[in-house]
Amino acid sequence: MIHISRRQATRALAGAITAGLGMLALGASAWAENNSAPEPELAALLKADNPGIAYLESLDGIDTFVAPSKIDWRYETVIYINLATKGKTAQRMWVLHRDRDEQNASAGLDAIGTLIANAGDGQTDGLTSEPAKLPWRLGMWDPVYWDKHKQVPTYSWLVSTGRKYPGDKFSGPTPAGVFNLDERRGRQKLGFYSAGMYDAMFIDLHYSSGRRSGVALHGTTPSQYRKLGRVDSHGCIRMHKRNSRALFNRVLGRDDALADAQVKGEVPRFFRSSPSKSVRRGYNRQGELLYADDGSLLTKDGFRTLVVMFKDYKGQLPKIAR
Numbered sequence: 001m002i003h004i005s006r007r008q009a010t011r012a013l014a015g016a017i018t019a020g021l022g023m024l025a026l027g028a029s030a031w032a033e034n035n036s037a038p039e040p041e042l043a044a045l046l047k048a049d050n051p052g053i054a055y056l057e058s059l060d061g062i063d064t065f066v067a068p069s070k071i072d073w074r075y076e077t078v079i080y081i082n083l084a085t086k087g088k089t090a091q092r093m094w095v096l097h098r099d100r101d102e103q104n105a106s107a108g109l110d111a112i113g114t115l116i117a118n119a120g121d122g123q124t125d126g127l128t129s130e131p132a133k134l135p136w137r138l139g140m141w142d143p144v145y146w147d148k149h150k151q152v153p154t155y156s157w158l159v160s161t162g163r164k165y166p167g168d169k170f171s172g173p174t175p176a177g178v179f180n181l182d183e184r185r186g187r188q189k190l191g192f193y194s195a196g197m198y199d200a201m202f203i204d205l206h207y208s209s210g211r212r213s214g215v216a217l218h219g220t221t222p223s224q225y226r227k228l229g230r231v232d233s234h235g236c237i238r239m240h241k242r243n244s245r246a247l248f249n250r251v252l253g254r255d256d257a258l259a260d261a262q263v264k265g266e267v268p269r270f271f272r273s274s275p276s277k278s279v280r281r282g283y284n285r286q287g288e289l290l291y292a293d294d295g296s297l298l299t300k301d302g303f304r305t306l307v308v309m310f311k312d313y314k315g316q317l318p319k320i321a322r
Helices: 004-037 040-044 053-060 102-106 112-121 145-151 222-227 241-251
Strands: 077-082 092-098 135-139 176-178 188-194 197-202 216-219 237-239 264-268 299-303 307-308
Touching: 053 135, 053 216, 077 241, 135 241, 176 299, 197 241, 216 241, 237 241
Parallel strands: 077 307, 216 237
Antiparallel strands: 077 092, 092 135, 176 307, 188 197, 197 216, 264 299
């Protein structure tokens, strides 16, 4: 038997932790690189004809849903979540980005900023007519998951959405609907937020009582990873922490993958009251654009990210080997 001192053991443990953190940092770096710059062959398969995007487009017309091709031009990112409790596409998330030319994006040539700057007609939405919409691509996915399955990504990653827990009055199914993310202070929290919640981003919703929604997209604890892909949360949208951190960084512009004007700006709002009021009222969860009495679009300054939560029990995605 080999005997070592407490000091030697402490040094050995510290060295192991440092090495482990280094490996985690390398893994996180590889994750970001894989998501921001896929190899050319894979990038070509993540375009608008990707089976995952084609599936979402095929759902046009179902309740609380807006097809990718009908998303307002002001949004640069859209997050789709299937809340269905069973089915081949249940409990999955798709993170889509506008399919822009990478060279133009890196050079800072932003189409949104150019359109607004050149409009000059004084209308609320900045344009007299809607500009041509760019197609979508699968913008984020979990490479660890997809490399393990040796498949081309057809969605981003697995999630867990809400169900009712007896005795817990705040638990319940995740609300279906079309939502903005809440841009107000304190509604995005990097790192630990509360028990089992990491990198939280709350949806913009007040209930009829005036209570602000507690539904967030967030990372969960490792003990819950095995439940991803099944309904299990108290109402939020849970995901693996590596995915919640990447999504948080992307939506808030922390990873520099999107130009500033693609991260935040003027977007449609889905409530009728003033954005400055502490309680927002008159929500529309169907994704229909709202207009003032003078015909101007109701907008707010917020994230150019839309969240679409729907239910589809019959969908199926093909497996594409890599």
